[in-house]
Amino acid sequence: MRTARLITALCVALSALALPAAAAEPPGKVSTxxxxxxQLQPGGAGTRVVNGQRTTVKENPFVIAGLRAGGGGPQGQSCTAAVVGKRKILTAAHCMIDVGGAKSYIxxxxxxxxxxxxxxxxNVASYKVHPRYTGPNSWQNGYDVAVITTADDLPVPENQWAKVAGSGDSALTQPGKSGTAFGYGRTSASGGSGVLYKATMPVNDANNCQVFNVRVNPDxxxxxxxxxxxxxTxxxxxxxxxxxxxxxxGVVSWGASGCDRYSIMGRLTNEMGxxxxxxxGGGQPGDxxxxxALSPSSGKVEPGKYISTSVTTKAGEQGQEKLDLAAxxxxxxxxxTFQxxxxxSGDVAKLTVETASSTPKGTYKVTVTAKGASGAKTADYTLTVGDGGSTEGPKxxxxxxxxxxxxxxxxxTTITVTGGTGTINLRADGLAFTPMFMPSTVNPGGTSRMSMAAPFQRGTHxxxxxxxxxxGKTGTTEYTLTVQ
Structure with a gap:
């Protein structure tokens, strides 16, 4: 059992709650x-809740409640989760690793x-946590996501499963976006729980969220x-x-012990997703x-020029539906530009890609998404700008x-690669824990975020x-990491 002084994992259901401004900690104060x-203990927060909205499973059929033997909520409720497959549930890794007791779902x-x-x-038949979630309290370092296999088929139709983001969806977690969180959790640090709530909250720049004794890592x-x-939450x-x-x-991961500041999600718009x-496994819900399809599926254009292709579609068994197109x-x-x-579905649209004189030469994978009432489908177009790159190799x-x-x-740090031909793979050497790139491959002129976990030994690396x-051509650069 964790105390209010300890950093504890936020496993319980999420209620869209709010405390009056008077009860919140001063913005300059560092929160636990x-x-x-x-297991979250009251942190001295008030009991008045505002802006939370009651909701129902009927309205949100992908929401499911997590229980555990000895859980502190009604009927042992401990966490909240999302149905993502016939026998698959998505939740936080700390819901499985950081708390004891046999787990089940209602x-x-x-x-x-x-x-x-x-x-x-x-009941839970088996579960897997992200391989970089290495043990209790690992949520402090991120990778707080788990996929559960249930013992029985879940009574949720495929078209109502929650759709999970991946590395191609990074735009969905850009600051300024807005989303809705769901959960069965408390309506304040000392309030009641076990009732399904939802809350609409914006995505923030992580630089403005460093108000805790644990760093918010935007990667x-x-x-x-x-x-x-x-x-x-x-x-x-x-x-x-x-x-x-x-x-x-994202999945609800952690926040302030008093439930009165920012809420931190485990990010899925990256390799975690x-x-x-x-x-x-299987097709994503909502497919x-x-x-x-695209015809042709590839083309070459000089910087400052344009090229076109046809977007062809075919209706499924359920008949025609309106499709919105994006690239x-x-x-x-x-x-x-789509015309x-x-x-x-069944009709054809024209896609025109127009480059600028400043567009870097290289080979790019352009993804076209068609979204209809039954879900979304994608098709890829290979775009070559200029000669596709430089013969000098990547830099x-x-x-x-x-x-x-x-x-x-x-x-x-941000890694920018100029020159080279085709897809460029990135790797880094020099640390015990291999740095992570998001994305791990780029095209000439592309960028990637490199994230490094520093060793515990002080010094320069x-x-x-x-x-x-x-x-097969290579290029290198160096990054100096000082641990002090």
Whole structure:
């Protein structure tokens, strides 16, 4: 059992709560970080709740409540989760690792305080946590995500499963976006729990969220909500989904022990989401019941010129539906135009990609997304700008090229690669824990965020970044990490 002085994992369901500004900690004060599990202790926060909205499973059929033997909420409720497959549930890793007791799930009940209202119960057959979640309290370093396999089929139709984000969805967690969090957690640090709530909260720049005794790492975390406690996650909300534009982009991970400041999500718009989707397996929920293709699927254009292709679609068994078209993965200073921007499945649209004279030469994968009532489908277009790159090989650079952190802390830098041909793979050497790139491959002119976990030994470390293009040519740069 953790005390209010300890950093604890936020496993319990998420209620869209808020405290009056008078009850919130002063913005300049450093708050104790904790996880919203059923072990969260009252942190002196007030009991008045504002801005939380009651909701139902009927309205949000992907929400499911996590129980554990000895759990502190009604019927042992401890965490919240999302149904993502026939027997698959998405939640926080700390919901499985950091608290004891046999785990099970209950579905279909909006208020767990009255037993017998549920439509379904099942036990956990097995679970996997992200491989970088290495043990209790690892949520402090991120990677707080788990995929559970249930003992029984979940009574949720495929078209109502929650859709999980991946590394291609980074735009969904950009500061300024807004999403909704769900959970069965407390309505304040000392309030009641077991009732399903939802709350709408914005995505913040992580630089503005460093108000805890644990660092908010934007590479593996998403900071949402407010610093005055008017809306926040709390005990019982851990593992609950945070949804932006219909996609789960984060799971409730941690926040202030008093439930009165920002809420921190485990980020899924990166390799964490890719890992989760791989563990879930099968097609993603919401995959459209239609087909989409590009003809031709590749083309070459000189900088400052444009090129076009046809977007072809075919209706599925359920008949025609309206499809909205969008493109991502464009090189810098390039634009995509659809004529028209919306079509009926079975029709054809024209896609024109226009480059600028400043668009870097290289080969790019442009992804076209068609979104309809039955879900979304994608098709890829290989765009070559100029000769596709430089014959001199890739040249990586780091900005900044050095950093100073405390033992065990995190450092980040942006790697930009110029030159090279085709897809360029990135790797880094020089630390016991291999640095992570997001994304791990780029095209000429592309950028990637390199995140490093510093060793606990003080000193200076040289990290060598190597870029290898599709022709086998390499280039290197160095980053100096000082631990003090």
């Amino acid at each position: 970080a904790a996880t919203p599990t059923d 579905y279909g009940d909006d208020d767990l305080n009255t037993a017998g209202d549920e439509t379904f119960r099942t 593996v975390m998403v900071c949402i909500g407010y610093d005055n406690g008017r809306v926040a 709390c005990s019982g909300d851990s593992g609950g989904p945070y949804i932006v534009d219909g996609t789960v982009v 890719d890992w989760a989707r791989g563990e879930i 459209g019941k239609f087909t989409v 991502s993965g464009l090189p810098s200073d390039a634009t995509a 028209p921007t919306s079509i009926t 990586p650079s780091a900005t900044p090229n050095s950093g100073t952190v405390a033992p065990g802390g995190f450092a980040n 040289k990290i060598t970044v190597t870029a290898t293009d599709s022709a």
